[in-house]
Amino acid sequence: MEQTKVAAQPTAQPLGIVKNLYEDSKRFITLSQRRKSMLLPLNQILEGDCIDILQTFPEKSIDLIFADPPYNLQLQNELHRPNMTKVDAVDDPWDKFASLQAYDQFTRQWLEACKRVLKPTGTIWVIGTYHNIFRVGAILQDLGFWILNDVVWIKTNPMPNFRGVRFTNAHETLIWASTGKSAKYTFNHQAMKALNEGKQMRSDWWLLSSASGAERVKDEKGDKAHSTQKPEALLYRVILSSSNPGDVVLDPFFGSGTTGVVAKRLHRHWIGIEKEKKYIEIAQRRIDAVQAAPFDPATFNVKSKAKTAPKVAFSALVESGYLQAGQKLFFGKDQTKVATIKPDGRIRTADGFEGSIHQAGSHLMNDAPCNGWEHWYVQMDNGIVSLSEVREKFRLEKGLYEERSS
């Protein structure tokens, strides 16, 4: 159905300095999107404490949050290399907390504030190291978030452990979580597969450590302008996998603005919150320098084909003889969990549960969301195939794609 399009207007300015109502604000968004995002300071950096600023946002208004909070590294002394040169460690005042309890309290407060503003269909990514990520993970679960993955960013050029008393610390962990166990959320599975040369993307990401080369922002003395600037490639995977063009991506610990840079390149709206003016200036300069290619939905939309392909009801496959009532389905290829197709298009699992392919799959996965098309398999003449393959055959043979484009 055609949706009314309106030009997005500069939005309310709840708190902090207002910057960067850049040309992106003229981009077209749908009327319903605009209503939801009216009070959001889109494409701006807000100066201040994220816990306070997030209180001013409408609830359930954000599609995706990427948070790179203080690590609480608890560094006591300066670190030196064997040749006695000083290691450029993260010893900034923003990373200091009086105790682990103080850190936990801070973490709980900002995560609660994030949960309030996240749409039920939204997801949050939090990145951290062994110093903080376990604490963050526990608090996420306490607050009712549902952990979808922990992704390991393996650094291909980590800093050695100079004193040789531990293993080289060569990774950071990203926790990706939805708002609850049964929440629906965006995952651009096909796009991630394509990005990974046709193979399903795994949770171990081998990428360069920290931002380096031309993307690393330096100050006038040639030193790093921000001690923990993240690589754009990392944010690229986060944003491409779990949001779509026009979505609102929030970063409550904006730092040098890496999230904004990548969100702008991918035609997402972004909002950054940052305490320190000097970082805001760096971030703003970086974002202003991004020349995103003009928005073209056909280019920038990476939703998987399954989502844009003509809808087919499971029962249509039964009615038209592609599948038979009484035929066995296997949950996964290992054939240990089975269900039987009923004449009305529901299926019955071995323990007597009856429902749609999605409900029955969810039943077998302790109520976790389940796309039955991908999880159920059936024995055909050419071997075991997924229901989504049977559905695709149906679409092609019945000419559903042609009907749609005519």
Ligand SMILES: C[S@@+](CC[C@H](N)C(=O)[O-])C[C@H]1O[C@@H](n2cnc3c(N)ncnc32)[C@H](O)[C@@H]1O
């Ligand atoms: C780990 S850095 C984020 C780096 C960022 N991801 C990047 O690529 O540049 C954390 C940032 O959060 C900021 N910060 C710390 N506490 C904050 C708070 N309560 N509210 C807003 N910003 C905060 C710090 O000033 C710092 O720039």
